[in-house]
Ligand SMILES: *[C@@H]1O[C@H](CO)[C@@H](O)[C@H](O)[C@H]1NC(C)=O
C-alpha cells in the first residue's frame with residue numbers, strides 16, 4: 634500500500650503541487666528522493682553535497698529503511714537512480730507542536746555519482762556565527778521540487794519546477810510557527826506570485842547566491858503550500874554536524 638507524506642497537521646491543500654511555480658532548468662545538485670519503510674513509500678527532495686552525500690530533511694530519513702536518490706535531469710523520466718540503505722537523521726530530530734526540530738538528515742550512496750554538467754554537488758554556506766547568518770533578511774533564494782498532484786498518485790511530476798522566496802522577518806515567522814527556533818529555522822515566502830513548496834517537495838534545498846556562486850542555505854522543512862511563509866531549516870546552524878557526518 635502506498636501513501637503520501639502527510640504527517641504534519643498544518644492545513645494543507647492536498648491538490649497542490651509546488652505552488653505557483655515555474656519550469657526549472659536542470660539543477661545539477663537537485664535530488665528527487667523516494668523513501669520507503671515496511672508499508673509506505675513517499676517522495677521528497679534533497680541535494681548532493683558530495684559524490685555520495687545527499688542532504689535532506691530528517692523527516693525523509695527517520696523511520697525509513699531504503700532510499701532511492703534520482704539525479705541528473707529536470708525530467709524525472711531521465712533520472713539516474715541510486716538505491717541505498719544508508720542514511721542518518723539528526724540525533725535530536727523531533728516533531729513537536731507542528732514544527733519539525735533539527736529536521737535534517739543525510740543519505741549516503743553506496744557508490745559515488747559521476748560528476749558531469751548535469752550532476753554536481755552544491756556548496757554549503759558558512760558556519761553559523763562565523764559570518765552573518767545566511768540567508769539574511771530579505772535575501773532572495775531559489776526553491777525547487779517535483780511535487781505533483783497528490784490526489785493522483787505517489788509520484789512526483791515529470792518536470793522540475795522552481796520558485797523564488799525571500800527570508801521573512803522573525804515576528805511573522807514566530808507568529809505562524811510559535812514552536813520554531815530561529816537558530817535552526819527561518820521562514821521565507823514569495824510575496825509577488827506566491828510560489829511555495831508543498832507536500833512532496835520537503836527535504837529539497839533552498840539556495841542563494843553568495844559572492845557569485847550558488848550555495849545551499851536551507852532545507853525545505855514544513856510545507857506551507859498555499860499558507861505562507863513556509864518553514865525552512867537553516868543549514869548554517871548544522872554545518873559542524875554535517876562536517877562530522879560527511880567530511881564536507
Ligand atoms: C489531480 O488529479 C486528479 C485525478 O487525475 C484530477 O481529477 C484533479 O483535477 C487534479 N488536480 C489538479 C489540481 O490538477
Ligand SMILES: *[C@@H]1O[C@H](CO)[C@@H](O)[C@H](O)[C@H]1NC(C)=O
Nearest residue numbers: 656707708709790791792793
Ligand atoms: C516537460 O518539459 C518539456 C520541455 O522541457 C515539455 O516538452 C514536456 O511537455 C513537459 N512535460 C510535462 C508532463 O509537462
